[in-house]
Amino acid sequence: MTSFTSDYAGAEICASPNHGDRVGVEHPDILLLHYTGMPSAEGAQAWLCNVESEVSSHYLVHEDGRVVQMVPEARRAWHAGKSVWHGETDINSRSIGIEIANAGHPGGLPEFPERQIDALIELCRDCVERHGIPPERVLAHSDVAPIRKVDPGENFPWGRLAAAGIGHWVEPSPIGGGRFFQRGDAGQPVEALQSMLSLYGYGIEISGEYCVRTEGVVAAFQRHFRQSKVDGVADSSTIETLHRLLTSLPRFA
């Protein structure tokens, strides 16, 4: 496929050879957001369109707000890797992947320019409306692949997206005192924390042991929902924020 018609009216086309059939899914129901994590956006675009990379995404949003579509939405792009959400592991088959040009953690977490986020919001709105993707399924790569992935990072303005009607979010509870749980702890409160994370969608075993995986999932949660402190420690602000997120889900409200 050398070219195709864009699914989003605002997109330029740069066709990537890296895609396949969606497996067992007719319509994508997850919108997965990434940062490119490379020093140059043009380099990232070339890589996503290079057959040797074996990676791709449906869209790339440049710093200046230009949107490039690389894979048709009907096709399965290769961006999620080994991932899980609500027990589903073939996240590529059920998602639309959006790469956001940003140098990321290796580049010192540069801010996302305003015009880039404006363009991203319009793209997300279009995808979500056309496919009926629920707000709580607009996710970070780090949500579906904790520990392994940290993008789009704790600088990503989820609150701004939510204010524009994209994604599920609550204002994080303030950081303060109170009980907290961390790696090495065990018992019923740890089990309760793991149950809440699992109910929200995170891939976590409910073992009652605050293991390395639990710490990584808590950090992933914080990177998205309590961005001011990402340490993998379940303090009262983290637990309260998670609880309020869960109770504000349509299926629990």
Ligand SMILES: [Zn+2]
């Ligand atoms: Zn990613």
